[in-house]
Amino acid sequence: MLSIETLKLTYGPIVAVRDVSLRVEAGEIVAIVGSNGAGKSTLLKGIAGLMLPSAGRIAFEAKDISRLPAHLRVAGGIALSPEGRRVFADQSVRDNLVLGAYARRLDPDALEAEIEAQFVLFPRLRQRRDQLAMTLSGGEQQMLAIARALMASPRLLLLDEPSLGLAPMVVREIVDIVRRLRERGITILLVEQMANLALAIADRGYVLETGRVSLSGTGRELLRDPQVRAAYLG
Amino acid sequence: MASAYLQIILSGLSVGGVYALVAFSFSITFTTTKTLNFSQGEVVGFGAFVGVAVLSLLGISALAAPGITEGLGYLAALVGAGAVMGAVGVLLFLLAVRPFTGKPGMNWVMSTIGFGIILQSLGLAIWGPAPVMVASPFGSDVIRIGDAGIRPQEILIFVCVIGLVVVLDLVYRRTTFGKVMRAVAFDPDAASLMGIDIRKVMVLTFAFSCALAGVSGVLLAPIASASLFMGMGVALKSFSGAMIGGLNNPRGCIYGGFMLGLLETSVAFWQAQWREIVVFLLIILVLAFRPNGLFGGTVAEKV
Numbered sequence: 001m002l003s004i005e006t007l008k009l010t011y012g013p014i015v016a017v018r019d020v021s022l023r024v025e026a027g028e029i030v031a032i033v034g035s036n037g038a039g040k041s042t043l044l045k046g047i048a049g050l051m052l053p054s055a056g057r058i059a060f061e062a063k064d065i066s067r068l069p070a071h072l073r074v075a076g077g078i079a080l081s082p083e084g085r086r087v088f089a090d091q092s093v094r095d096n097l098v099l100g101a102y103a104r105r106l107d108p109d110a111l112e113a114e115i116e117a118q119f120v121l122f123p124r125l126r127q128r129r130d131q132l133a134m135t136l137s138g139g140e141q142q143m144l145a146i147a148r149a150l151m152a153s154p155r156l157l158l159l160d161e162p163s164l165g166l167a168p169m170v171v172r173e174i175v176d177i178v179r180r181l182r183e184r185g186i187t188i189l190l191v192e193q194m195a196n197l198a199l200a201i202a203d204r205g206y207v208l209e210t211g212r213v214s215l216s217g218t219g220r221e222l223l224r225d226p227q228v229r230a231a232y233l234g
Numbered sequence: 235m236a237s238a239y240l241q242i243i244l245s246g247l248s249v250g251g252v253y254a255l256v257a258f259s260f261s262i263t264f265t266t267t268k269t270l271n272f273s274q275g276e277v278v279g280f281g282a283f284v285g286v287a288v289l290s291l292l293g294i295s296a297l298a299a300p301g302i303t304e305g306l307g308y309l310a311a312l313v314g315a316g317a318v319m320g321a322v323g324v325l326l327f328l329l330a331v332r333p334f335t336g337k338p339g340m341n342w343v344m345s346t347i348g349f350g351i352i353l354q355s356l357g358l359a360i361w362g363p364a365p366v367m368v369a370s371p372f373g374s375d376v377i378r379i380g381d382a383g384i385r386p387q388e389i390l391i392f393v394c395v396i397g398l399v400v401v402l403d404l405v406y407r408r409t410t411f412g413k414v415m416r417a418v419a420f421d422p423d424a425a426s427l428m429g430i431d432i433r434k435v436m437v438l439t440f441a442f443s444c445a446l447a448g449v450s451g452v453l454l455a456p457i458a459s460a461s462l463f464m465g466m467g468v469a470l471k472s473f474s475g476a477m478i479g480g481l482n483n484p485r486g487c488i489y490g491g492f493m494l495g496l497l498e499t500s501v502a503f504w505q506a507q508w509r510e511i512v513v514f515l516l517i518i519l520v521l522a523f524r525p526n527g528l529f530g531g532t533v534a535e536k537v
Binding site: 070072075079091103 | 410413414416417420421423424425426427428429430431432
């Protein structure tokens with residue numbers, strides 16, 4: 001479904017991702033783990049189109065999307081729930097969701113049905129429906145960020161650090177939702193610092209180190225790998 | 235004394251209305267592109283002359299007596315100036331702002347000033363440097379309220395501004411376009427992740443902003459007379475109004491514009507030569523204690 005070949009992403013003179021190749025097959029959960037600053041978030045930004053590659057190629061469903069701007073990738077079926085949530089703090093929960101479906105140009109009935117579907121998945125957001133996003137707790141904001149990405153009805157969902165700064169109970173809730181999304185047929189590429197958590201739910205994983213893929217394998221293999229255990233699982 | 239206060243309020247609300255409109259126009263382009271349009275004053279002046287040109291195209295003398303034809307002509311001048319300056323706004327964005335948005339540095343300061351100078355010189359080449367008197371469609375007979383007096387044009391400005399402000403506020407808060415504009419203002423990257431073409435939103439915002447500035451020029455022409463140099467002072471005061479109200483808050487900018495108009499007329503009524511001094515001292519004071527303006531606030535960002 002997603003195929004990345006020798007991708008290079010740079011911030012001016014700084015190379016954040018170099019020579020990364022990876023694949024995500026339809027229906028998979030794929031995890032990317034690695035320490036802070038390894039280039040995980042940059043990689044997701046590159047897939048979402050917030051950064052254009054300096055070299056390499058990104059193909060989605062057999063189409064080359066390397067030069068496609070972000071807003072057209074959303075319409076094409078890729079949605080990102082970004083690091084740090086980035087919800088529109090000065091707008092209501094409902095309006096955040098409305099904006100999430102912007103690329104789809106839904107008629108009002110279809111839009112309401114789509115919002116309702118998110119409220120079924122995230123009941124807590126229903127209670128907060130008319131509150132400004134800035135008044136939500138961290139966990140609720142994370143749920144809103146995921147729900148907002150789902151409003152675009154993506155075939156590939158990119159999740160960047162969904163557990164960041166959340167209480168263990170909320171993290172479990174989010175893990176549960178990720179599993180349910182996969183059951184619905186959404187392919188998921190997950191970036192996480194909590195490697196044990198990500199690899200436990202992932203079919204396959206990649207370990208990123210200073211912008212390069214250092215290891216890859218099934219979730220289980222990586223969980224058992226002594227190098228991974230020493231570096232990321234304490 | 236009561237009539238003096240009434241006079242101050244009436245005149246202040248009318249001039250403040252123009253400041254409010256231009257302050258709002260500063261705010262929407264600032265929030266969406268994080269640039270300041272230093273050519274906005276020239277856009278106001280150029281817009282006034284586009285209005286005059288529309289009147290003369292319709293065969294209406296700029297000094298005609300009030301009447302229905304003249305009223306409709308003035309309306310056409312407002313719409314015409316809005317449309318032409320809207321198109322100028324698109325040009326302004328493409329030439330002077332787009333190359334520099336989202337990049338470090340402040341090259342847009344020079345490029346927007348430059349665009350303003352080009353616009354002004356173009357106006358001077360077409361219409362010459364002389365100010366043009368424009369008659370108000372409602373005549374110039376002062377309406378007496380007690381001992382206070384108000385010109386019909388001042389009422390017209392106030393009514394137009396209130397009408398526009400209410401519509402703008404509704405657009406900004408209730409419509410999808412408004413929500414999209416606010417999303418781009420708040421976080422352009424996150425907005426593009428929603429499938430929003432942020433460049434398109436920025437162009438539209440500039441068109442919208444310059445259209446408002448052009449309309450302000452036509453509104454102001456009957457009391458200040460149309461001049462290619464009229465915009466400088468208006469833009470500076472409006473910008474101050476925007477700073478007082480909070481540049482990142484369009485509603486605050488509208489309040490700020492009205493406050494500045496009232497303040498300015500109050501001081502002028504007391505001692506005309508102190509007007510600018512007191513006004514700008516107060517602005518400095520406000521900014522010293524409230525760097526984000528009175529209504530700017532700071533959006534709490536949870537991390």
